[in-house]
Amino acid sequence: MQVTETLNEGLKRGYQITVGADALDAKVNEKLAEAQPEVEMKGFRKGKVPMALLKKQFGQRLLGEAMQETIDGAMAKHFEDSGDRPALQPEVKMTNEDWKEGDDVVVAMTYEALPEIPDVDMKGVKLEKLVVKAAEADVTEALENLAGTAQTFADRKKGTKAKDGDQIVIDFLGKVDGEAFEGGAAEDYPLVLGSGSFIPGFEDQLVGAKVGDEVEVKVSFPAEYGAEHLAGKDAVFECTVKEVKAPKAAEINDELAKQFGAEDLEGLKAQVAERLEAEYSGASRAVMKRALLDALDGKVSFELPPSLLEAEAKQIAHQLWHEDNPEVEGHDHPEIETTAEHTKLAERRVRLGLLLAEIGRKNEVEVSDAEMTQAMMNQARQYPGQERQFFEFVQQNPQMQQQLRAPLFEDKVVDYLFELAEVGEKEVSKEDLQKAVEALEDE
Known part of the structure; x- marks a missing residue:
């Protein structure tokens, strides 16, 4: 095997690697010898298949492996000997495109070497x-935000209309083409208006409702709705409003602390x-x-x-x-x-x-x-x-x-x-x- 430098400009490097046909043949024979004890072939006992027959049967495939391993080995040895470290993966290609078995393999390798990087003296840096x-004010603000996430709901005054952000408690029954469908009914269901937890348009139609109101909510299921039998269908939900509650931030006290895993x-x-x-x-x-x-x-x-x-x-x-x-x-x-x-x-x-x-x-x-x-x-x-x-x-x-x-x-x-x-x-x-x-x- 022969390695010849073809380019050395700045950080750019180029080398021609020549792998002799004899070296490739020796590598193939080495691989065949390693495999021979385990090879079974009709007419021969295990491990007794002649090398000539093995080479005829498997030599072509092993030649490719031998070629790759030899070139990889040559590249690894070059980097070890030269101390070069490529900035990116080296570009490797055969130059004798008309190669045939029995010829030497000639490969061109080009890369950019990483530069010599000087040591840095950190003295004076x-x-x-x-x-x-x-600050106390920042801690208080953060506690108020936590209290907001732990909000509860308190009953609004009787007769008050539900607002966006309120929680209403409803019974509902959903129908498609006049027929109730599975999963379309519930009792005492707590729903926060504006939460987007129901299909589009549902919560909007309940804004303004009062306790005792019966509201027909008309919606269309999205075309990509998870339940195929409802996707794209028009539906009517018969809703009875049983409670209207206003959001109430949790108090900043020991109980709030316990909700977030603190003792007090x-x-x-x-x-x-x-x-x-x-x-x-x-x-x-x-x-x-x-x-x-x-x-x-x-x-x-x-x-x-x-x-x-x-x-x-x-x-x-x-x-x-x-x-x-x-x-x-x-x-x-x-x-x-x-x-x-x-x-x-x-x-x-x-x-x-x-x-x-x-x-x-x-x-x-x-x-x-x-x-x-x-x-x-x-x-x-x-x-x-x-x-x-x-x-x-x-x-x-x-x-x-x-x-x-x-x-x-x-x-x-x-x-x-x-x-x-x-x-x-x-x-x-x-x-x-x-x-x-x-x-x-x-x-």
Whole structure:
């Protein structure tokens, strides 16, 4: 086997790999010898099939495997010997298209090498951690929101008409073509008007009803309704209003606290304050991370792989175009041209991405199996009822695994760098922190 350099310009590399016919034949014979003891063929005892017959029967298929394994081995040895790390998957193709059995195999391999990335001296890097304490007013506001979600309903004065947001208690009987249908009747059913829990138009016709009213609600089932025998049908529901109740926020007391798993109101306040401060801490970390990346960006400079730069610029242009055209949900749109602004932003992202990856590699930063599992669980919650299918999809999809692992890895590298930097704390108001976060979005 022979490897000859054909290109070495900047980060671009090209090599010609020649695999001799004798080497391929030896590889095929090696594979046949490994398989021979287990081969059974009519007229021969197990393991006694002659090599010549085996080669005639299986040689052509094994030749392809041998060719692939030999080329893969040559590529692996090249990267091990040269120390090159390709920025993207190398492009490999045979150059002797008229190849026939017995000929040498000649392959052209091209790739862009990752650049040599200099070490970063974190001495002198000063960062400021914005600290926000949960104010009493913020805790009170959060408690009021919790009380709103735990609302109850109290009887309205007799004769009061039901309003949107009220709860009414009804008996109803539904009919299609004058005949009652299964599942279309209930007694003492509590329905919050405006909740959208019934089919469109049902709740609207009960706004204004009073206790004792009998209302005929006329609706049409949607064409895509789950029950096929009702889909698209007109229906009449005979409703009797038995109660009309107004929403009433729960009181902020020990009983409310127990509904949310706390022992008493003071315990719930502590939980709320802790949650608020965790949110503030997350926002503060984002501000400090931006400051860290700005500092790193000013400390390093190295050549960037053109393919990574082009791909990142295109992705940025595509993302920004969709932000400016939110009505276009799919990708059926004209090709989006990249601009100098997109390229400049791409340069920063690629440079910092390669730098963080190299820092993580050199310092053996790794994402544990437990951290990956937790990330998968968090993502799976977005697909209620399909969590298992999501887990299986991720396990079978290396690209999806990388999408989940990449941000975890970056965050761990950032935390590592925070430890090396000089970090001071500054207590600020919630409003000041919000302004700092908004400034990130404007950049």
